Amino acid sequence: MFKTTLHSQHKETPKIQIPRAGIALLGAGIFALQGNKTEHLPAIEASPALSLKAVYSRSQQSAQALAAASTDPSAVAVYFDLPAVAGQSLDDLLRRDDIVAVDIALPIVHQPAVVEKALMAGKHVLSEKPVAADMERAETLLAWYAGLGAAGRPLWAVAENFRFMESLRYATAQVHEIGGALVTFRLQKYGFIRSDNKYFNTEWRKNPQYQGGFLLDGGVHFIAGLRVLLAAAGQDIEQIAAFTGLLDARLIPVDTIHAVARTRDGKSGTIAISFGTEFKDDRLEVEVATTNGAVLWRPTDVTTVARSGDGKAETKREFAWDSGVKAEVAAFAHAIEAGEVDARQTPSEALKDLEILQLLLESGASGAAVKAIGATR
Structure with a gap:
């Protein structure tokens, strides 16, 4: 009887199959x-x-x-x-x-x-x-x-x-932790699209029927990263003025943007994106500086400089490369179950990324004319 009872107590609970x-x-x-x-x-x-x-x-x-x-x-x-x-x-x-x-x-x-x-x-x-x-x-x-x-x-x-990269999530937390008011910011991404690049050799990218070419296709990623970190500092971009150009004739219609951007509180920063610069450091960097410190985000490392007494303390954390795609698909799966889209995946957030990129291109085409975010909406 004892053995039978003991055996029944240790019976495994049947696993519940959750429908996919x-x-x-x-x-x-x-x-x-x-x-x-x-x-x-x-x-x-x-x-x-x-x-x-x-x-x-x-x-x-x-x-x-x-x-x-x-x-x-x-x-x-x-x-x-x-x-x-x-x-x-x-x-x-x-x-x-x-x-x-x-x-x-x-x-x-x-x-x-x-x-x-x-x-x-x-x-x-x-x-x-x-x-x-x-x-x-x-x-x-x-x-x-x-x-x-x-x-x-x-x-x-x-x-x-990009909004689901673990390194960007950590950088966002660091901006919150150091606190302070935004002082300035920068986005920098230089690179070179070679003729054997797998993305270049897709026909719709090689002969784009849309504005900006690679600047649109890849650039919205970088703008999204910048907006995430600015939001952590309580800001978003309100005005921009840009120069654009075509450095490599293969990368039509334009491949380079150099711009100044201003937040709603009047703090200015810079945006530099190029796919046509062969001999320049190609690392993606977004840096946000506040009155209390600064956070420099790269996809594989985050450097934080914070006020420490009368001086500064610097820390650096490294990350394995992770595109964030697995996490974003998992978030979508959760949204189906919960009945609500993750805030990082709303169409309105994607619209804001696109708007900034488009206005950078339009400003460049107009000789660095100042463009206001939301002016056409």
Whole structure:
């Protein structure tokens, strides 16, 4: 009897199987599939709350290649529009009841139309940054989404993975910790896009049908990082004036921005972004200085200088490279469960990133004319 009782006390509790949300990945480009296991396909498969049901790409070949890269290709249905095959189009995918969400990683100019189509089909949407190619299209899409009404509409999140980098989260906490009033700030990113660069060799990036070229595609990341740290200091950008140029003829229409920016409290800082400078340090740096210290963020390290008595104390913390994609997909999965989009993924935040980038380009085209954020909204 004793043994029987003891045995029953140590019986394992049956594990409760939590249903996973069915999701489809739309787009088979570089950022959907990476061998380094940090981008959308492996991020979806790493989420215990998501189940990859299908993939879509415009061409059958690329869609099949994406499915083949999954951990269980036999469980992933393939959809495409070229060639046309009955039952295997994007529209057919969106009609599936077992797919409740889509992760859209398509070329910039195609994203908004597919976002709208997926939302109309009742699917929750995670769409890659930028929110659209320009402010006009972005504002139209946000207004249309708002018109659906908050009650019962699908969730729409915009994927800005820099906001989910662990190093940026830590840098944000450091800005809060040192406190003080903002004094100045800077964003600096120089680099060079070589002809064998995998991003350059995607046709839609090589011949961009959208403003800014690489400055839009990559630049919104850097603007997002700057805005996160400025927000930690209680500020955001209010005015900008920029010079732009094309240093390398391959990187049309422009590849370089040098600008001055001003916050609503009248504090000024600098923004320098270039994809056409071959012989300059290419590290991304965002620095915020306050009356109590300064925080310098790079994706792989954060340096903090804080007031210490009559002097200064400096600390540095290093981080392994992490794109933040896995964390942003996990946040989207949580949003589906919670019924509310993470504040870092709201379309309105993505709109603000895009607005600053677009106004930098417009200011440069106008010979450094001062542009006010929000003036056109």
